[in-house]
Amino acid sequence: MxxxxxxxxxxxxxxxxxxxxxxLCAGRAAGGQLRYSVREELPxxxxxxNVASDLGVDPRRLAARGARLxxxxxxxxxxxxxxxxxxxxxERVDREAxxxxxxxCFLSLELVIEQPIEVHNVEVEVLDINDNAPRFPxxxxxxxxxxxxxxxxxxxxxxxQDPDVGTNSVQSYQLxxxxxxxxxxxxxxxxxxxLELVLQQPLDREQSALQQLVLTAVDGGNxxxxxxxxISVRVVDTNDNPPAFDRxxxxxxxxxxxxxxxxxxxxxxxxxxxxxxGDVIYSFGSYTPQKVRQxxxxxxxxxxxxxNGTLDYEEASSYEIYVQATDQGPVSMAGHCKVLVNIxxxxxxxxxxxxxxxxxxxxxxxxxxxxxxxxxxxxxxxxLNKQVSLRxxxxxxxxxxxxxxxxxxxTQGNLDREKAASFNITVTATDSGSPPLSxxxxxxxxxxxxxxxxxxxxxxxxxxxxxxxxxxxxxLCTVKATDPDVAENAYVSYSLLDGDIEGLPVTxxxxxxxxNGNIYAVYSFDYETLREFQPKxxxxxxxxxxxxxxxxxxxxxxxxxxxxxxxxxxxDQQWPTxxxxxxxxxxxxxxPPVGAGVNSNSWTFKFGPGNxxxxxxxxxxxxxxxxxxxxxxxxxQEPPNSQIDKSDFITFGKKEETKKKKKKKKGNKTQEKKEKxxxxxxxxxx
Numbered sequence: 041m042x043x044x045x046x047x048x049x050x051x052x053x054x055x056x057x058x059x060x061x062x063x064l065c066a067g068r069a070a071g072g073q074l075r076y077s078v079r080e081e082l083p084x085x086x087x088x089x090n091v092a093s094d095l096g097v098d099p100r101r102l103a104a105r106g107a108r109l110x111x112x113x114x115x116x117x118x119x120x121x122x123x124x125x126x127x128x129x130x131e132r133v134d135r136e137a138x139x140x141x142x143x144x145c146f147l148s149l150e151l152v153i154e155q156p157i158e159v160h161n162v163e164v165e166v167l168d169i170n171d172n173a174p175r176f177p178x179x180x181x182x183x184x185x186x187x188x189x190x191x192x193x194x195x196x197x198x199x200x201q202d203p204d205v206g207t208n209s210v211q212s213y214q215l216x217x218x219x220x221x222x223x224x225x226x227x228x229x230x231x232x233x234x235l236e237l238v239l240q241q242p243l244d245r246e247q248s249a250l251q252q253l254v255l256t257a258v259d260g261g262n263x264x265x266x267x268x269x270x271i272s273v274r275v276v277d278t279n280d281n282p283p284a285f286d287r288x289x290x291x292x293x294x295x296x297x298x299x300x301x302x303x304x305x306x307x308x309x310x311x312x313x314x315x316x317x318g319d320v321i322y323s324f325g326s327y328t329p330q331k332v333r334q335x336x337x338x339x340x341x342x343x344x345x346x347x348n349g350t351l352d353y354e355e356a357s358s359y360e361i362y363v364q365a366t367d368q369g370p371v372s373m374a375g376h377c378k379v380l381v382n383i384x385x386x387x388x389x390x391x392x393x394x395x396x397x398x399x400x401x402x403x404x405x406x407x408x409x410x411x412x413x414x415x416x417x418x419x420x421x422x423x424l425n426k427q428v429s430l431r432x433x434x435x436x437x438x439x440x441x442x443x444x445x446x447x448x449x450x451t452q453g454n455l456d457r458e459k460a461a462s463f464n465i466t467v468t469a470t471d472s473g474s475p476p477l478s479x480x481x482x483x484x485x486x487x488x489x490x491x492x493x494x495x496x497x498x499x500x501x502x503x504x505x506x507x508x509x510x511x512x513x514x515x516l517c518t519v520k521a522t523d524p525d526v527a528e529n530a531y532v533s534y535s536l537l538d539g540d541i542e543g544l545p546v547t548x549x550x551x552x553x554x555x556n557g558n559i560y561a562v563y564s565f566d567y568e569t570l571r572e573f574q575p576k577x578x579x580x581x582x583x584x585x586x587x588x589x590x591x592x593x594x595x596x597x598x599x600x601x602x603x604x605x606x607x608x609x610x611x612d613q614q615w616p617t618x619x620x621x622x623x624x625x626x627x628x629x630x631x632p633p634v635g636a637g638v639n640s641n642s643w644t645f646k647f648g649p650g651n652x653x654x655x656x657x658x659x660x661x662x663x664x665x666x667x668x669x670x671x672x673x674x675x676x677q678e679p680p681n682s683q684i685d686k687s688d689f690i691t692f693g694k695k696e697e698t699k700k701k702k703k704k705k706k707g708n709k710t711q712e713k714k715e716k717x718x719x720x721x722x723x724x725x726x
Contacts, residue, residue: 074151076127077165080135085128088118088164091151092125095160099125106154109162117147118164127162135166136203140331141356143205170208170261174200176269177326181255183237183273184371186280187245196376197235198327199228200257200267207260216254221273223255233327233362234376237271245275279317279369283309285377292379293474296353297386300346302475304336307343309365309375317369325362325376332359336381345379353383387473389420391428393481401486404457412438413449413483417469425473432465438485440467449483457487458524491529495521504559508567516550519557532557541573550575 076089092099103122111117119130139145149162177198185195202209213235215223220243224236235255253271258264286308294304311318322343324333335349336359345361361379366372397414417428430440430447437453449465463485470478497519504517523530533554539546549563559575 073161073163075163075165077167078129078133079167079169080133081169081171082129083132084130088127088129090124090126091120091162097125097153099123102153104155108152110150110152112148118149120151127164133166135168136172138166140203141329141359168205168208170204170259170265172202172204172208173265174202174210174257174259174267176200176255176257176267179269181269181271183271184276184373185239185243185273186371187243187275187277188280189239189243191239191241193239194224194236195239196374197237197255197269197271198325199233199235200269201327202257202259204259204261209259210257211260211264212258214256214258218251218253220251221253232378233360243275245277249275251275274371276371279313279367279371279373281311281313281317282373283311283320283365283367283375285309285365285375288377290377290379291382293382293384294347294351295386295473295475296351296383297388298347298351298475300348300350302347304345304347304381305379307338307345307363307365307377307379309343309377311365311367311373311375313367313369315369317367319368320365321368322363322365325364328362332361335359336361338363351383356383358382384474387421387425387471387475387477389425390477390479391417391419391469391471392479393417393430393467393469395481395483398483398485400484401488402451402455403488403490404455404492405490406451406455408451408453410451411448412451412485415447415449415467415481417445417447419471421471421473425471425477427472428469429472430467430469432467436463436465438463438465455487457489457526458493460487462486489526489529491525493524493529495523495532497521506561506565508565510561510564512562512564514561516559516561519552519559521557536575539575541575542570546575549573 074089074091074094078086078088092102099122102120102125107120107122107125109116109118109120109127115131117129117131117133119128120126121128133147135145138147145166145168147164147166149164151160151162152158153160181197183195185193199213200210213223213225213228215221215237218240220239220241221237222240224238227234227236237253251273253273254268255271256266256268258266290305290307292305294302307322309320309322311320320343321340322338323340324338335347335351337346337348338344338361339346343363343365345363359381361381362376363379364374364376366374394416395413396416399412402410402412415430417430419426419428428445430442432438432440432449437451437455438449439452441448441450449467465483465485467481467483468478469480470476498521499519502517502519506514506516519534521532521534523532534552534557535554536546536550536552541549547562549561549565550559551562552559
C-alpha cells in the first residue's frame with residue numbers, strides 16, 4: 041500500500057517497482073534499532089523505508105509528537121515525511137565520496153519522538169551501483185626490457201582502479217595477442233593490485249626494438265564497464281636486474297596516536313647491478329590513493345615510511361601502501377611491495393624503572409657478579425604493552441639479570457678506578473607494545489679505590505752537580521713521584537735504600553725528607569776524594585699497610601772550584617776566600633764574593649799594591665797560597681788548544697810542604713824572605 045502511494049506521488053510506477061526490487065528493504069532490529077538499505081545515486085524523494093510501520097505507530101501520531109531525524113555528520117542525506125511516516129532521499133548519495141576507503145558504507149541517524157521522549161537509532165546502508173568504470177593510473181606504460189631477459193621473466197604492471205566495490209569492481213584483465221608476452225593473473229586473483237607480464241619468448245632488439253600491447257580491465261557490473269592502457273615495450277641491452285624488496289608484503293601495527301614523523305617501517309630493496317644501475321630510489325606507486333599519500337611519506341633514499349598526518353582508528357583500521365623501488369640505470373627498472381598498516385589503540389603508558397637499592401661505591405677489585413643495584417619495573421598497560429625488557433649500553437663492565445619484574449645490576453668485567461672513577465649507567469626500559477614505549481633511568485655508581493698502583497717517579501734518573509766543600513744540610517735536589525690512587529693509597533713517602541759509598545752508608549752522605557722528596561747533603565764533599573756517587577733507588581711509598589714501591593737512582597757530581605775567565609788585561613783568577621785579610625800584603629789580595637759562606641770554595645784573587653806586576657796575555661801564576669788555609673794551589677799552564685783533561689789543570693797541596701822546603705834554607709833568613717817575596721810576586725803576575 042505504501043509503495044502504491046509513493047508511485048502515485050511520483051507518477052513513475054515502473055521506477056518505484058524497480059526500486060523496491062533492487063534494494064529497498066527495511067526492517068526493525070532488536071533493541072529498537074531501525075535498519076534500511078538504499079542504493080547510491082537515487083534522486084531526491086526516493087523511498088527508503090516506512091518508519092511508522094516498522095515502529096508500529098500511526099503516522100499522524102509521529103507528526104503530533106514532533107518526530108524528527110538528527111545526524112551527526114552535519115549533512116542530511118535523508119528526511120522523514122511526517123504525513124506518511126516514511127524515510128525518503130533528501131540529497132543524492134555518492135557512496136565513493138562518502139566512504140572512500142571502506143568496503144561498506146553506513147549512514148547513522150537518530151529518530152527523536154517527543155511527548156514522551158523516545159530515541160530510535162536508524163542505520164541506513166548505502167549500496168553500491170556500477171557507476172564507475174575501471175581506470176588505470178596511467179594511460180601509457182613504458183617498459184624497457186633487456187634483450188638478455190630469459191623466458192619466464194616477470195614485469196610488474198599497475199592494476200586498474202575502480203572505486204566501486206564487490207562485483208562492480210575490476211573482475212578480469214585481457215591482454216592483446218602477443219607472441220612474446222602473456223598476462224599472469226594469479227597475484228590479482230589473490231587480492232594483489234599488481235599484474236605481471238610474463239616473457240614467453242626471448243626478445244631480439246635488432247628484429248623488433250618496440251612492441252605495443254593493449255591491456256584491458258573489465259568490472260563485473262551489468263552491463264560491465266572497462267578501461268584500457270597502452271603498454272610500450274622497448275628492448276634494450278643494459279640493466280637487466282630490477283630492484284627487489286626483501287619482502288613482498290610488510291605488515292605493521294601502528295598506534296592511532298602516533299605523532300607525525302613516527303617511523304612505520306624501513307623498507308629494503310636491493311639491486312645486484314653496479315653503479316647507477318644498482319642505486320635505488322623509493323617512491324609511492326602511482327596507484328596509491330591520494331588519501332594515503334597525505335597520511336604517510338616515503339624517504340626516497342632510506343626507504344623509511346613515516347607518519348605524515350593524523351591517524352584515526354575510527355575512520356580506517358588499516359591502510360595499504362604500495363611502494364616502488366626504482367634503480368637509476370640509464371634504463372631504469374622497478375620493484376614493488378605492499379605495506380599493510382594495521383591501526384591499533386594506543387600504548388600510552390611508558391614503563392617505569394624504580395631503583396630499590398644501590399650499593400655504591402663498589403671496590404675496584406670486586407669480583408664478577410657483585411650486585412650493584414636492585415630495580416623493579418612497572419607498566420600500567422596490559423598484554424604485550426605490559427611486557428618490559430631492560431638494557432644498558434654496551435661496552436660497560438656491568439650487566440643485567442632479571443627475575444620477573446625485578447632486575448639486578450651486577451659487575452661483569454674488571455673495574456679500574458684509575459681509568460673510570462664512576463659510571464653513569466643509563467638503564468633503558470622498553471615495553472613490547474607496537475610501537476614500543478621506553479623510559480630511561482641513570483644510575484650513578486662510584487668506584488672505590490684499592491692500593492693497586494705503585495708510585496712512579498717523574499724522572500728515571502736525577503743528575504745533580506754541586507761544588508765541593510758544600511755546607512752541611514744544603515738542598516741537592518727534589519725528587520717527585522706520583523700515584524694514580526687516592527687518599528692514603530696515593531700518599532707518597534720517600535726513603536733511601538740501604539747501601540754504601542766508599543765503605544760508608546748512603547745516609548752518611550745524603551738524607552731525604554720523607555714527605556716531599558727533598559734530598560740534602562749531610563757531608564761536605566771533596567772533589568779530589570769523591571767526584572761522583574749514586575744514591576740508588578730512593579723509594580717512595582704509601583703510608584698504608586698494602587704499600588707498593590717505585591725506584592730510581594740519583595747521581596751526584598762534584599765540580600772543581602776554580603774558574604779562569606779572560607779579562608781586558610789577561611785572565612782574572614777568581615777563587616773562594618774565607619777572609620779579606622792577608623798576612624802578606626805584598627802578595628795578591630783576596631776577597632769573598634757576594635753570598636760566599638764560611639765553607640764556600642769560591643775565591644777571588646787580585647794583585648795588591650805591593651806587587652803591581654801585570655802579566656802578558658796568556659801568562660798565569662804557577663802557584664799561590666790561600667790565606668788562612670793550610671792549602672796551596674798550583675796551576676800548570678798548557679799550550680793553547682791543549683786537549684789535556686781539565687781535572688789536571690789545578691792541583692791542591694798543603695802549605696806545610698812549602699814550609700819544610702823553607703826550613704832547609706834557614707841559614708839565610710834574609711834571602712828566604714826575599715825569595716818568598718819574589719815567589720809571591722811571581723805568583724801575582726796576572
